[in-house]
Amino acid sequence: MTDRPVEIQDISPISKIERVIRPPKTFRTEGITNLIFFSVIFSGFGYAMWLSAPPDRGVYAWLLAGVFWLLMAFISIWSILIWKYVAVTFHQGYLSLRSIYSRRELKLSEIKVVHWSLFSHGQIKVKNDTTSGRINLYYFSNKDRLWLIQYFRDRYPHQIQENWPLFCLKIALPLRNKLSDKPCKPHPDDVLHTRQDWDRLLVRMTLIAAIIGILSAWYFSRPGFLLFPLVSIACWFFRFSTPREGEYVPSVSADRDFINTWKFLLWWSLAWLAIWIPFWLDLLSAPFSPGFGSTIAAFWTAGLYGRVILMYRRESQKDLEKTTEAVKEWESGSAKLLPHDHEGATR
Helix, strand or coil, X not given: CCCCCCCCCCCCCHHHCCEEECCCCHHHHHHHHHHHHHHHHHHHHHHHHHHHCXXXXXXXXXXXXXXXXXXXXXXXXXXXXXXXXXXXEEXXXXXXXXXXXXXXEEEHHHCCEEEEECCCCCEEEEXXXXXXXXXXXXXXXXXXXXXHHHXXXXXXXXHHEECHHHHHHHHHHHHHHHHCCCCCCCCCCEEEECHHHHHHHHHHHHHHHHHHHHHHHXXXXXXXXXXXXXXXHHHHHHHHHCCCCCEEXXXXXXXXXXXXXXXXXXXXXXXXXXXXXXXXXXXXCCCCCCCHHHHHHHHHHHHHHHHHHHHHHHHHHHHHHHHHHHHHHHHXXXXXXXXXXXXXXXX
16 A cells, blocks of 8 residues: 555545554564563562562462463553554445454545544544444654654544544644644643653652562561562563653642632541541440441542542633633644554554
8 A cells, every 4th residue: 555645735536545554663662672671570479479478378479470460461462462463444435444353444435424533542433334443543653643644633523523622722733833843842840850850759759669568578477478569670661651851740839620629628637537536446436336437438439539530620610711712722733644654653
């Protein structure tokens, strides 16, 4: 199949588009690397726990070690399967969506709904009278994501496109700005987050975990607790989720709703403890039993969820106020798609 960039002003029929888009090879490379890493960690961690466990609890030690480490290994295998099977194909007027476990095909000219979802790194959900499909943008390179977004945005009537303003604000516009030659100006309240910030955080976590592990191993006479720092060391790969040059992120201190929610959580928790502790210490008799403690906990949880929902509603309202300007900026942007990233093209 040919692989040609398409310009926004190109008004040729959508059936003439020929392209296969696949996940980049980093999915395979990182999947294999993480699979080996977590398998080795599981073997060492499980063996150490087996040595320190009583003879009749050896199997449980291996099971406990596998709860976390084998789960991470499974995620690594999933990443490899994504690279091998996932593909979005435009061919002879049809859109073929292939996932790990299924394959769906829709005729491009019969698509009736294009829904822009904010889930994960963004999803494009398409639907006709009989079939629906979904494109998870997380699986593809940034340039492929932008190509897909511009393709569906510019070749289908805007009235059949759902949730575009929020998608434009949260995903499409930041992605295009990131790939443009113009440097992205941070907001006044943004702070630069780098990989060194991850390093400092993980070093502190490892030191704390080491202290806890040493004290636990000494107190319980279980050498297996000395491996506790491996948990934080295994999180080190999260640093690579941040670009080398760093990225600007909103400052938590500037988010008043977030800070107020945490203040509410603190005072709400103190109020719950002030009510519960006297009954727990038998200083007061519960008005009804059993279930009095559960009732207080349920009341506390309901209050917490109510406050969190209120915070998200306020954030959503702020986002809605910004969508108009975001859509205008998108529409007035560059008229050409960025060149296709061949790493994610036909393999």
